[in-house]
Amino acid sequence: xxxxxxxxxxxxxxxxxxxxxxxxxxxxxxxxxxxxxxxxxxxxxxxxxxxxxxxxxxxxxxxxxxxxxxxxxxxxxxxxxxxxxxxxxxxxxxxxxxxxxxxxxxxxxxxxxxxxxxxxxxxx
Numbered sequence: 001x002x003x004x005x006x007x008x009x010x011x012x013x014x015x016x017x018x019x020x021x022x023x024x025x026x027x028x029x030x031x032x033x034x035x036x037x038x039x040x041x042x043x044x045x046x047x048x049x050x051x052x053x054x055x056x057x058x059x060x061x062x063x064x065x066x067x068x069x070x071x072x073x074x075x076x077x078x079x080x081x082x083x084x085x086x087x088x089x090x091x092x093x094x095x096x097x098x099x100x101x102x103x104x105x106x107x108x109x110x111x112x113x114x115x116x117x118x119x120x121x122x123x124x
Contacts, residue, residue, distance in 0.1 A: 005076075006031070007038040008052045010106055015059040020089040022098060027056070030102040034110075047117050050076035054109050056102065058086040064105070066112045080109050 010031040012023055044050055049071045062085035069079030082105050092101035114121050 005050055006035045007044050007050070008035050008054060008106065008110075009077075010034075010054045010056065010102065012056045012058070014086070015057050015083075016086055018086050020058070020086065020093055020098070022093065023089060026098040026102045029099050030106060034103060034106055038110075041120060043119060047078075047119055049078040051078070052110070052113060053077045053079050054106060055079075055081040056105055057081055057083045058089055059083060060087075061085060062088045064108060066109050068109075068112060068116060078113065080113065082106075082109050 008031055010027045012027050038044070044052075053072075061083065063083050065083050067081045069081070071078050084105060089098065089101065092098045111121075113119065
């Protein structure tokens with residue numbers, strides 16, 4: 001395992017017009033926090049990938065639907081996404097809970113990855 005390579009990268013993409021203030025900062029902070037936790041338990045040691053590349057997509061619908069894509073063999077990344085509403089992100093921001101909300105979305109994806117690839121679960 002490459003210690004310098006992150007185990008999770010979290011990004012965001014809008015499917016509708018609009019933006020959420022400090023969304024990028026919340027994504028970065030949540031990514032760093034979860035990455036540290038995953039590294040501490042050796043989460044991807046038994047996985048067929050090194051990094052989970054997660055995109056949080058926002059639209060008008062708050063479906064929380066998780067999509068697990070393919071593993072990019074060249075980079076050792078599993079592509080995944082989850083969809084939420086821009087309104088849910090804005091409400092979380094108003095309540096100063098945006099980073100926590102991003103973490104919750106990431107945990108939903110990680111739970112499905114754990115199930116699909118029979119990986120160790122972790123409690124945060």
